[in-house]
Amino acid sequence: MSAPSHPFATREIYRIDWLPGTDVLHGTCHCGREHTCQDPVEMWEWMLAHPRGHQTQGNAS
Template sequence: MESIRMLRGDNVMRILWLPDSDLLEGECHCGARRVEEAPAPLWEWLLAHPEGHHPAAPREPITAEPRTATASPV
């Protein structure tokens, strides 16, 4: 099986799904990150670089709290 490598570079922006959540994380090539529920606001933010971008330092993983199902009363 061929290994898959993640593209890196000065102009790479990406949006990743945060497992066990309904959240997406956008990461700009400058290192700034943002979490949203929909991809459109993330792409608008990414493409507006540098407006609103504040690179995180040091880089810390973003974790999402798992959603739990709630039973509705019958």
């Protein structure tokens, strides 16, 4: 018998914060990588393209 699964157990969490007083968005991917830009479409494309652009640890792209 398999263990009961929690509904959020396998979900990926993406976070986008708006930096107050600016037009800058700061995103954090579920893998922990970070990205900063002004275009919300660019931010979501970067996040949903995971892992492309995420390979080098410590290099926010």
